[in-house]
Amino acid sequence: MVQTLIIVGGQWGDEGKGKIVDFLTEKADVIVRFAGGNNAGHTVVVGEKTYKFHLIPSGIIHKGKLNIISNGTVLDPDVLVSEIKTLENMDFDIGKSLIISSSAHTILEKHRVEDNPEKNPESKKIGTTGRGIGPCYKDKIARTGIRMGDYVTKNTASAQKLRPLIQDTYIIIDTAYKKGKKILFEGAQGTLLDIDHGTYPYVTSSNPTAGGALTGSGFGPTKIDSVIGIFKAYITRVGEGPFPTELGTYNQTKNEDSIYDLKKELSDEAFTRLNRKVTSAANNDDEYSQGRLLRMQGFEYGTTTGRPRRTGWFDAVAAKYAIAINGLSSLVITKVDVLNHLKEIKICIGYEVDGKKLDHFPLDTEQQEKAKPIYTSMPGWDDDITQITSFKDLPKNAQDYLEKIEEICKVPISIVSVGPKRSQTIIKDKETLL
Ligand code: GDP
Ligand code: IMO
Ligand code: MG
Secondary structure, three states, rough: OOOEEEEEEEOOOOOOOHHHHHHHHHOEEEEEEOEEEEOOOEEEEOOOOOEEEEOOOOOHOOOOEEEEEOOOOEOOHHHHHHHHHHHHHHOOOOHHHEEOOOOOOOOOOHHHHOOOOOOOOHHHHOOOOOOHHHHHHHHHHHHOOEEHHHHHOOOOOHHHHHHHHEHHHHHHHHHHHHHHOOOOEEEEOOHOOOOOOOOOOOOOOOOOOHHHHHOOOOOOOOOOOOEEEEOOEEEEOOOOOOOOEOOOOOHHHOOOOOOHHHHOOOOOOHHHHHHHHHHHOOOOOHHHHHHHHHHHHHOOEEEOOOEEEEEEEHHHHHHHHHHHHHOOOOOEEEOHHHHHHHHHHHHHEEEEEEEEOOOOOOHHHHHHHEEEEEEEEEEOOOOOOOOOOOHHHHHHHHHHHHHHHHHHOOOOOOEEEOEEOOOHHHHHHHHOOO
């Protein structure tokens, strides 16, 4: 039986962690967000409603659960208060369902100023979210930061609002564990953005990996039953940095219209025509169009700016790396529906660097930048799979694609997601789930 489960992003973020955390929360009692700050954006779709969370655990929508923001996070008080107020306006009883660690660190105005990509060439080089994440963690490590327990003693409106929610959260987590409660640790970002294990320096400033769930919450490794990694059926990256399976160039992507501009300028009919044109070019081996199709069908556009995200084929070399770093018990593959209508789908099974074959993920930035993907190809499917509810009802080619990922990665897939809604979730193997 699984009592404690860590959920991490297996790629460069935005893998659909929010959706899966919400889905699995039904069986959980306590949800702990353990790292990062409001650089994260987790989207949860329930019925006709779409919720977007930056700091509050995605478990909050299920009433009667305890949500904890633990010590590994960095919190911008104004953003947190605004997220709380939005939920209170929707009748969520935050006082009963949210607790914040006294030792989480506080993002201050100076951190946001320092991280402004318009003014700081370092932030621009990495393509940070500009939310003050790096500078706040820098102060934490230099032992000059302000922890939430101290922040809330101030006399500001935000401090007053947050004061009743502050507690020493490790005790609460430990007590719940001893009572047999089910605990779900919710990661933000992704393995390849990890400060230690990611594509440094193009990373975030925390440990979004499984180890970070432990230091970030004060929970011991011997008490973890299962760790699952969320992966898209392809891969995306926001911001700068190496990307071996990128389709088209970053410049081509950057120069594309934002989805909002596209929708504004084009009628629905013209938009459908463009989609058809891109699909046709994609199925005629045009790599940039393949990437563009993933972007359009997967709605891969930044939540705030609408700018296009970089897209590429599933990178099994990077996935195997994530499996090793996190000790993954199973994989969750999301957005499989986005691959609908592609004639051929590729999986990267190795890299070539300077003419030599490499079958593991290199840690050297130059090698990561030089890595050329070696692919295996799988036939696609033309059916719409968004209403399918069991693995055996998926088109044979979709089943084969997913089983190929299992075969290469040597880890079972527990969940397949075919759309943003709760109902669009297929449980393939529940052994490693709550
Ligand atoms: P997170 O940061 O890992 O929580 O992921 P985001 O929420 O930033 O991005 C994932 C996006 O894909 C969200 O808009 C989700 O609603 C959406 N999504 C999640 N799973 C699926 C899926 O299986 N299919 C499709 N089409 N969309 C999905
Ligand atoms: P979720 O939780 C995707 C990326 C930024 C940038 C780098 C460093 O939604 O998956 P930072 O502001 O953290 O110093 O930026 O990390 N990044 C993310 N990319 N999803 C995220 O979170 C991210 N959080 C940070 O784009 O490249
Ligand atoms: Mg996101």
